[in-house]
Amino acid sequence: MQFMLLFSRQGKLRLQKWYVPLSDKEKKKITRELVQTVLARKPKMCSFLEWRDLKIVYKRYASLYFCCAIEDQDNELITLEIIHRYVELLDKYFGSVCELDIIFNFEKAYFILDEFLLGGEAQETSKKNVLKAIEQADLLQEVRRLCFLKAFRGQKHFAEQYS
């Protein structure tokens, strides 16, 4: 995988993970163009498209688009399931995850991603093991999470919408 982008329907970038070295300017350009291209797609279209010399695999979960760029020889369907697995992990961790969770806990989203994918490749495909690793790390922390942060959230939980 070359990179993964998460963005909202308004085109706001919520997460960007780059697995190839690119300058900031290039990243911004790619993001802009790709977001535009994907947002222009209609709902019934297929999840794959060719863009530049890459293959783009994307899927929408509620208000968030998950978009991966893979190389020519990579397997599209398995990438779709990588996206799904990531959503499952987020869902398990946050408990019915929604976009706001990712906005307010963006660093956690990155940490979870790193336990699952590294260097663009799947590292651990057992959901249990990934979550265990993250929870172990969490146990090393001392201060309990302030629960009232949950009050900020009122958005629909997007993980419910995947079928």
Next chain:
Amino acid sequence: MPAVSKGDGMRGLAVFISDIRNCKSKEAEIKRINKELANIRSKFKGDKALDGYSKKKYVCKLLFIFLLGHDIDFGHMEAVNLLSSNKYTEKQIGYLFISVLVNSNSELIRLINNAIKNDLSSRNPTFMCLALHCIANVGSREMAEAFAGEIPRILVAGDTMDSVKQSAALCLLRLYKTSPDLVLMGEWTSRVVHLLNDQHMGVVTAAISLITCLSQKNPDEFKTCVSLAVSRLSRIVSSASTDLQDYTYYFVPAPWLSCKLLRLLQCYPPPEDGAVKGRLVECLETILNKAQEPPKSKKVQHSNAKNAILFEAISLIIHYDSEPNLLVRACNQLGQFLQHRETNLRYLALESMCTLASSEFSHEAVKTHIETVINALKTERDVSVRQRAADLLYAMCDRSNAKQIVAEMLSYLETADYSIREEMVLKVAILAEKYAVDYSWYVDTILNLIRIAGDYVSEEVWYRVIQIVINRDDVQGYAAKTVFEALQAPACHENMVKVGGYILGEFGNLIAGDPRSSPLVQFNLLHSKFHLCSVPTRALLLSAYIKFINLFPETKSTIQEVLRSDSQIRNSDVELQQRAVEYLKLSSIASTDVLATVLEEMPPFPERESSILAKLKKKKGPGAVSVNELEEGKREGGELNGGGERGGDSSAIASTPSPSADLLGLRTGPPVTAAAPSTGSLLVDVFSEAGVNDDGFLSTQVSKIYNTVLVVFGYFNKKILHIVPLNDLSERELVTINEQTPQGVFVMAPFLKMFRALTCTILLGLGMALLENVDPNPENFVCAGVIQTKAQQVGSLLRLEPNAQAQMYRLTVRSSKDTVSKRLCELLAEQF
């Protein structure tokens, strides 16, 4: 509500994020961000040392601001400080910051590498993983230098935890991708391969990505992985869905691992060992069988995972290209998917079939689906799927279905998406040429292409049709007639005018007999488009006009009238003006013989690789056009000439016999072989590059060399010079080209320092063609030309080697007769 406590929540950060989200405008957002940046800056610079929690909070805020899209130019030091903290969350944030905001400051890099080294040797698996993740995320050369030696050791050490091994494997992969020279596997190879047998599936999953990449670069060293991979795959495929526990995904056993194993096997040819091969074939058959079984779950995740393995298995079968039974089964399976409800599967089936089409075993099987594919092309709503269908049609095209496929592609082109038109045009052009039995069909197809998608018909395409028409006598009349008819359309594309202008200029005489296409009618038709065209087209048309004067003397006065008009001879474009003036002059003072020689019919083009194929390859990347296709193109291109004797490889350097008759423009002279240059570095062949240059220009030069003689120089497509002296140069003796008398005359003369451009102008002013990229020394000038006397033609080659330091130059002239060389040298020396 999260089930597990998530540790500290950094309240300040959450408040800040809320503030940003509540900003009503971009300006408000920037204002708030600047306020926060100022705050953080002052805290960082402040007297009080910040505690870990605050540092973490501020660094995280900076990260958030950066991810919003704003530039951050401080905070690295604080982030690096966080790395050395013993608190996991602080380390985590520190690592995240520096892997997102990569900094190239060498001092910082040193500190970062130090922190990483400490964490790697800490024996705390969580810390080690953090460090490894960071290296994998950044993957810089400095990190590779520092850690490429250490990580393999961690990877294969017995006491390394599984989670650390996984991270180490992929970390090493990243380093290998960015700095392959620093990652030396040598002693670790067999241990790494052995990881395929590891008990922990996660370790295998990670290791296999590393092994796949390494095998691609060093297949021999890693070939022991093949049998291990096959047995692993076999165990997974035949396992029940309850065996693999955590690694079963929606009732599919270890889909990611299966796909990766199948990918790894695609790096190698089919296994030689019979037992291994047997097991593998059994595996593949099982996978194909499972596809036919009813699904265990209605969820799309189940079918995606199952089909992912299926498609990867099919890729492997295609890669092996040696088991006809499997290939046919794969083809049938894909055929089923072609009509599947799910768009994704139809898309992938079309894509896979493309590769299948090039295999000789399955090519026929693929062709049976042609109707389905054509239907997809017409009815699919999704443009990406339509495009795949078009690609497949291109791949499955052969003699038997070429006409049908080209027709379908042409009609698709009429409504196709603009972004794909150029590629479609190239493909149609290639197919039409490759499978043309009847070249009039080819001409029709290309002209149709221009009519339908003229804007996207690149130069290579219409150059090619002209090359073919010129090379094939049998289609010239048809081409002239068709082009004439096409031009009559009220709004015809400029490319059509270019093609029409050229063809009528060359072959208009073939249809001039018919009163409907008499010379004057042809001229008026072309001229009616003149003012609508761009400058290059007009230039081409002007050349066509002078050819008309030669072909049809009765049109001379009409055309001269046009050339004489102010809009031509006082045209603001230099090229057009020059051509108008020169053609006008040429038509008035040249005798019919001279005119006929200068404007003689273009000789057939020598064979070369189709530049269209090259352009398509460039567009799509190296994988798009198979080598077979290119070679076939070359072979089939031999038919281009209609079996004429002309031909032969023009790209031969030096001694191979080449049609240097073309080089020197001698249609009447004996075939001349390209002389071996004595210095070995001169390239005699003028046709060094593929592709035809712009039509040609005539340039009238009055040269001091020939005193009062008016000399007309010209060169056309192939840089052939016809130097036509209008006075007899009687002091020249009759010469014949004879390769056994290479002559070099060395002239040393002092000269003032010249600029290259000046030299070029002088050389070009002599009417010789300046050949670029011929001499290995870029300072030198190489020219070629033909001196045509009334009785003879003398070819000559010239090399000028300036030596700036010595303030001298060496001029070498070669032609077949000493006297000619000597005379030329003397004359040219006067110029310098």
